[in-house]
Amino acid sequence: MRGMIFRGAREVELAHFDDPTPGPGEAVIEMKASGMCGTDLHYYRHGMAASLEMLGLKDRIESDRIIGGHEPCGVVAALGPGVDSKAFRVGDRVMVFHYEGCRHCDHCRTGWTQLCDHGARIHGVLAHGGHADYMKVPVSSLVHLPQEMSFAGGAAVACGTGTAYGALLRLDISARDTLAVYGLGPVGLSVAQLAAAMGVEVFGVDISAARVARAKDFGVTHAIDATQSDPVAEILKLTGGKGASCAVECAGGELPRAQAVRSTKVWGRIALVAVGGNLVLDAMKDLIGKQRQLLGSFTFSEVDMKACASFIATRGIEVDRLFTDTWRLDQAAQAYAHFDQQAGGKGVFLF
Numbered sequence: 549m550r551g552m553i554f555r556g557a558r559e560v561e562l563a564h565f566d567d568p569t570p571g572p573g574e575a576v577i578e579m580k581a582s583g584m585c586g587t588d589l590h591y592y593r594h595g596m597a598a599s600l601e602m603l604g605l606k607d608r609i610e611s612d613r614i615i616g617g618h619e620p621c622g623v624v625a626a627l628g629p630g631v632d633s634k635a636f637r638v639g640d641r642v643m644v645f646h647y648e649g650c651r652h653c654d655h656c657r658t659g660w661t662q663l664c665d666h667g668a669r670i671h672g673v674l675a676h677g678g679h680a681d682y683m684k685v686p687v688s689s690l691v692h693l694p695q696e697m698s699f700a701g702g703a704a705v706a707c708g709t710g711t712a713y714g715a716l717l718r719l720d721i722s723a724r725d726t727l728a729v730y731g732l733g734p735v736g737l738s739v740a741q742l743a744a745a746m747g748v749e750v751f752g753v754d755i756s757a758a759r760v761a762r763a764k765d766f767g768v769t770h771a772i773d774a775t776q777s778d779p780v781a782e783i784l785k786l787t788g789g790k791g792a793s794c795a796v797e798c799a800g801g802e803l804p805r806a807q808a809v810r811s812t813k814v815w816g817r818i819a820l821v822a823v824g825g826n827l828v829l830d831a832m833k834d835l836i837g838k839q840r841q842l843l844g845s846f847t848f849s850e851v852d853m854k855a856c857a858s859f860i861a862t863r864g865i866e867v868d869r870l871f872t873d874t875w876r877l878d879q880a881a882q883a884y885a886h887f888d889q890q891a892g893g894k895g896v897f898l899f
């Protein structure tokens with residue numbers, strides 16, 4: 549089969565791998581959609597080894613030729629011995645939860661395998677991922693894809709859209725809330741789309757005019773270009789001087805993080821989602837004196853993944869619109885060169 553490797557220095561390689569065979573409790577998935585994620589750009593630009601060194605995971609990589617892609621979605625092609633046929637059968641449409649844990653610690657038992665006490669096996673990073681014709685995973689990593697959803701939609705839920713749903717759950721958001729979303733890339737747009745479907749009024753902020761222009765199609769009622777006006781002042785104006793009750797920060801960087809906090813009202817709740825970098829606040833003025841609640845929200849659980857897909861299916865949310873580019877796997881070099889510009893929306897490989 550074919551599999552794509554991030555070689556660093558903006559190079560990818562489409563290599564030949566042996567077709568995987570499932571062992572006990574495992575499944576082989578025939579890939580139908582494999583999403584491209586913002587975090588892939590780190591591997592694309594710096595290579596897997598350098599990226600993992602930065603993340604402190606270098607000693608855990610299983611080979612120097614790991615297949616990338618951590619947003620996999622497809623159909624079950626083969627099952628290993630011991631898999632309960634009531635759980636999964638050949639032909640089932642599935643998403644892959646790309647973190648694999650020990651299955652016994654408290655985090656694994658609650659579906660948060662990325663937090664596994666013994667360290668998670670991250671597919672597409674430490675172990676083979678979805679940019680391939682086939683992918684082998686434990687059956688415990690599979691989540692059924694609702695019939696109403698496309699494979700591309702499943703790939704979105706497998707990382708970015710699931711992360712958005714996870715942040716909204718952490719904020720315990722409801723139709724009583726107003727929400728400021730900083731960063732209108734695929735995760736921020738998913739936050740907006742899901743929150744709007746929950747009845748929340750959404751304000752969106754970005755520094756790209758193209759992303760600001762697109763935001764209205766994703767349920768953002770007021771989209772603010774932060775290069776043209778001060779987003780905090782704009783959001784205060786839109787909320788009668790009070791601020792939004794919640795904010796989700798998906799842009800990354802010190803400035804938008806501080807702005808997200810300052811866009812909320814007294815008792816505001818803020819979820820930080822974008823990874824890396826710092827946050828600088830005045831503890832008294834920005835947090836304590838305003839009774840604000842600041843949360844770090846890292847991805848989502850397997851249970852949330854299922855709930856997210858079900859919410860999308862039952863509400864008819866058009867997650868497929870997140871994808872501006874679809875590619876074949878043999879176009880991987882072109883696909884990542886285009887994605888590297890970070891000007892459009894999300895890309896996905898379809899099989």
Ligand SMILES: [Zn+2]
Pocket residue numbers: 585586587618619707708
């Ligand atoms: Zn991702």
Ligand SMILES: [Zn+2]
Pocket residue numbers: 649650651652653654655656657661663664665666
């Ligand atoms: Zn565990």
